[in-house]
Amino acid sequence: MSDEWTDNVLRRFDRLSRWIDPTARQLVKIRNLEEDQNERWSIENEIESLLGAYEARFLDYQRPVFAPPKGLTGELSLGTVVVGDEEAGECRVPINSLTRHLIYYAQTGHSKTTALYNILDQLIQLKIPFLWLDLKEDGRKLHRQHEELVVIPWRQLKWNPLRNPPGMDMKEWWENFSQVSGRAWGTFHAGPIGR
Numbered sequence: 001m002s003d004e005w006t007d008n009v010l011r012r013f014d015r016l017s018r019w020i021d022p023t024a025r026q027l028v029k030i031r032n033l034e035e036d037q038n039e040r041w042s043i044e045n046e047i048e049s050l051l052g053a054y055e056a057r058f059l060d061y062q063r064p065v066f067a068p069p070k071g072l073t074g075e076l077s078l079g080t081v082v083v084g085d086e087e088a089g090e091c092r093v094p095i096n097s098l099t100r101h102l103i104y105y106a107q108t109g110h111s112k113t114t115a116l117y118n119i120l121d122q123l124i125q126l127k128i129p130f131l132w133l134d135l136k137e138d139g140r141k142l143h144r145q146h147e148e149l150v151v152i153p154w155r156q157l158k159w160n161p162l163r164n165p166p167g168m169d170m171k172e173w174w175e176n177f178s179q180v181s182g183r184a185w186g187t188f189h190a191g192p193i194g195r
Contacts, residue, residue: 006032009047015066016054018088024050061085076122079115095128113138124149 006028013025027050031043061084069081074094081088106112116138123130124146132139135154143151161181164173 002032005044009051012051012055015083016051018083018086019054020050058084075126076119078119095126098128117142121145 009028010025013020013028024047027043027047031040031047034040034043063082063084066083069091072081072089072091072093074092074097076093076095076098078091078093081091104112104116120130120132120142124142133154134151137154139149139151143149161177164170
């Protein structure tokens with residue numbers, strides 16, 4: 001049986017999951033199975049007291065409190081999950097989840113570059129190839145730490161994908177280029193090209 005009170009309380013339990021023993025959620029099931037209205041109110045009061053004791057700690061937090069994400073495990077660390085003003089654990093993802101592209105958004109001064117260094121450093125240590133278009137030339141720090149890293153200065157990278165390489169037929173180049181681009185950006189459609 002689900003009602004508005006139950007849904008609300010379960011959301012609150014999720015937000016507090018870092019601090020409250022998960023078996024406390026069983027009180028909600030007991031309340032929902034109870035037929036005596038007075039006993040239901042008694043159980044509701046007990047649940048509210050339990051949640052209230054933990055929620056009071058959030059009143060002085062500077063950041064909002066959301067339920068921490070579940071299942072963040074893997075080889076690659078993306079950083080720390082923060083719930084309110086407290087660290088709730090490490091955010092990790094499996095390597096095979098990075099099979100496409102990564103884009104990182106945040107306001108100025110919110111450690112985007114530091115997070116990117118951390119991710120790239122781990123990729124280097126795990127010997128996973130990557131391509132980083134470093135327009136701001138922030139990669140010099142990584143190159144000093146990892147001499148085996150190949151860094152091509154952006155201004156020296158003179159490649160026009162619309163021109164076929166020397167010795168390659170234009171039609172063959174366009175077929176190859178469109179297949180690579182289509183697979184890389186998810187616009188690949190099966191079928192012959194230009195035939």
